[in-house]
Amino acid sequence: MLLRVIVSESEIRRLPVEGSLSSVEELYQVLRTSLGLRGRFILQFEDPDFNNQLCNLTDIKDLPVERATLKVLFTADDSSDSTLDTCSLLSVSSGDSVKWPDPFPIPQFSHDVELQLKEANCRYIKDGSVMVIPKGLKTDILDILADSMSKITAYPERDHYEGVAKALVEKHPCLREPGSEKGWYSWFHSLKFKLGNYRQKLSAAGCPEVVINKRKGGCSKGKCVKKSKKGEVNYCPDPPEGECPENMEEKRQIMEAEMQKRDPDLQLLENLMVATFSQRRREIVGDQPPIAEIISRWPALFHERQIMAEFKRIVTVDLLESFLKGLDDLVPRILELYKTATKSGKKQSLKEILDCLGRDDTNEKRRAAFLLGLPYYISGEDPSNVIRMCDAHAENLDEAMRGMQLGILIGYEGERGAIPAEIFSVAVVVEETIVLHNIKGVAQGFAMLMGIIYCVNLEYPFAMKYSFEFIQRVVMKVKPDQASARSQREEQ
Template sequence: MVISKGLKTDILDTLADSMSKISAYPERQHYENVAKALVEKHPCLRDPGSEKGWYSWFHSLKFKLGNYRQKLSAAGCPEVIINKRKTGGSKGKSVKKSKKGEVNYCPDPPEGQNPERMEEKRKIMETEMQKKDPDHQLLEDLMVATFSKRRKEIIGDEPHITELISRWPALIQEKQIRAEFKRIVTTDLLVSFLDGLDGLVPRLLEMYKTATKSGKKQSLKDILDCLEKDDTKERRRAAALLGLPHYISGEDPSDVIRMCDAHVETLDEAMKGMQLGLVIGCEGGKQGFIPHEVFDVAVVVEETIVLHNVKDVAQSFAMLMGVIYCVNLKYPDAMKYSFEFIQRVVMKIKPDQASARVHGLRNRILRYKL
């Protein structure tokens, strides 16, 4: 079938409009899936002489989406505007787009709201947070109303953590981190983390034991030895999480997870050079590889404590994941596969897009029958 230029344009316009409603920046596989589905549903649209039959549609869709993003930018789409190249800006800058399964990565403003109104509400929130007993329901309502503005600032401006805390002091609270995470990913932070972890802990620990039988991975063996004296649910969770980077070859958790004596002034030293991670404050001096008594766990970003008074290692990992999503941070290179495993396998956020290493690790775990 010979397709006229006008008909092809109409088809591409319709597909581009539908795809952009899901994401303004589709991945390669998304273009391929749409092109393939198009010719499967309408065989008359197959490319003549092409083995796959949809390759020209794949390329046409990519160009069409590129042009369509210009229309989205003119219409005020926040996700496209923050990626608009400024005059004199770097031509090689990476596109700011959802990379960790965010559903509401950079949402449009609510109907009837504009930047000026949202800024007024932000100032009300800032004032409310200065009170000794702030109105938590008012804060929740203001956080919901200013979500679009906050995400645009965080993603577009990439402020330092101290500036972010200054402008959005309500965000860095445990309750609001959980609420913000749910707005971004549409799932409960603690429920998805702890339920997913509990389902994997027995298999992870068995996998760690197998890995230590060869005499290698001594640090992993030290973590498992800590469970022989105290094998509670909380410590098994901690062992599964703390052992993960030691099991994954090439990962070094020393810059991401650190321990210190809670009653000695060593906190500043423990945070030194830490861009993102956890500082676990223990009761007493030597606590082993899994602390018996956790006094306090602090979530640290850019050598700044953003959250503390977390009493459980597993919960502190969950809150760290929450902060990463709320502040739009990259996973630290030293533990990038461990964090990806937590996201895709433990929390089941976009599990189908796992890297080859995490996919292999997931398959290895499933082979352990308990």
Template sequence: MSTITAYPSKDQYDSVAKALVERHPCLKEPGSGKGWHCWVYSLKFKMGNYRQSLSAAGCPEVVVNKRKRADYKGKCVKKSKKGEIHYLPDPPEGQSAEDTEEKRKLIVTEMQKKEPDLQVVDELMISTFSQRRKEIVGGEPLISEIFNRWPALFTERQISAEFKRIVTTDLLQPFLEGLDGLVPRLLEVYKAAAMSGRKLSLKSILQCLEKDDTNQKRRTAALLGLPYYISEDPSGIIKTCDAHGEQLDVIMKGMQVGLLIGHEGVLQDTFPHEVFKVAVVVEETIILHSLQNVPEGFAMLMGIIYCFNQEYPQKMKYTFEFLQRVVMQIKPDQGSARIHGLRNKLLRYRV
């Protein structure tokens, strides 16, 4: 268990305790319904002691959670919550902090060029991955500070590469492939909900497909209709604006994480018939702009949430959980009851 994670979940403790008793029946607790309930507590104490040993050895994932008397109360444990494989990796062997800092400065210098050498930037970003995660996860800096220190991380190329380093899977292709496999079922579920009168907000989204039923529009309808179907409010996270006629500062006010969809002219439908550009916003700041369509915007938004260690927006947490566990298949077996129910419903739905 300790080789998999330093912070096991309740289900992991239960499964290990159960396997222990099944392997060694003499350890079964007499008078206990399950026979291994107290072993769970024993394992928790052992893992606590093991984490102390890891902290003394300098393990980054544990050191970042070392409690100090000054900030003991109200401190949240920083650990992998969204299926990150390399949440806080160890630094490369033989590489000192001074070496990493020199490479970071080289990245900043290279990104100031009109045409930076992307191959050099790729190699430098790989070798500074551990230090970057330590700063982002441990220090929780503002987005402006991250931009000053790691400007290369604010490009589509590096966001996709950083996501792969964290999760060990690609970003854009698995997202679009997983979405395409679910779009027909999602749209049929939306239609059934709209016809029954339970989700009237989905009607206008489905009506947009009557004008243009291309694959790109079906993807967009499936994504934008998802929060309405799950009974969430996307108004503060997904916003639309006239590409030429509105003040972006006013529209982005209060946006911590979200998408800004630019369109031409007056918006007459629920989502634009012609999308001009899509931008990703973090802390009222545009991180990526000039994205071509809404599905790509959602994929990049997921990548940014992982790269900058952001929490899922509370008002759309189930929507993002669905994208993670069902669309992208990242830790699919550890979802909430609501997401499990929706996934099972989609699997049973015939199209």
């Protein structure tokens, strides 16, 4: 397919695309990778059914098969006078489009490089001979690949490097490494080295994701690297095209004023939260302010609806859906493992939790038993400063939260027990402060706690780090391939 892409009045690009596109989201990825497009945008295409008038592209099947003209419309101002729900369209396209593509689309190299590769590929097909790669040619190839990779993330992971190296030699077999079983291992190492150097250029240019990396002060050794650790896709994104810090600060102030109203405009808040996402992440990730300051500057964030929306912007995964579905899939097997573990008589706390199910075996109680029992099943973890319970009518909440840096507070009525019979509400606590309350149920409370951890860029509580890793990687399936040996053992 051949695309004519109108980026602006002064920039109109010709872009050949190999193979067929399966979705509009895949097209977004191709444009971001090949043309270096940043920020949020929507696409329009010249529709031959309407005399080539522009129409919004919502289905890839609407696009002409062989040649098509696209127009890129950046949406930095978040205006929405269209009859389409552009806000919803935007959040989907911008979230999905930054996922690492598989397979990675190898970009077009400069004309002279492509000519050399074409001739060498012909020789490879003819007699299997690989190319003796001149140093300058290899540098040109690595520069283009590093630029394309950094437009997705400045910190690719090992499987990303491997995927790019593999895609490179599949597209240009003449570049295979002689004598190597895989044929691309040297390219893997060269890419890692090149990206390290390329990040220095990005830092000098002011790339937010790289600038926030700071060395420790004083005499301590090493670096305090602030980068994605828990599967964040949009960890510290660039600001939208055409936006500046002053504009986003103005929108933040509008949002802050709206939150002071008795009945704030929820749709306006949603639009402003999308528009100020990059500034919010830059503050939270880069400055690491205390929770009180975050609540003061971003009060709209601390509501269940916005926690879920922010989590999806960061991870591109639905928070509640991934949490509850993963939980329900695992509950039967994990509860059986709990029962087996209690037969030795060493896990009394776990036995008390299971005994509660004998009196109330509802799905909600089974979810609660899974979550409350997890730290006891994973030996050596103490949940006392992360999971606490208090009488719903207790007057001294400060005492109940004393020493809690991060966790959930379960308010109950009547008999307490290992799983309270009547749970009044659940609250999320950060730095001895309730940041989210009136949550219905233990499972939803844990889901919101995970959402807060991502939205405010917190570390997992050290006392329950394996439990939280298990929830992230095994239950929610966020970066499941990087689970520690201990988490994999507990799953089995």
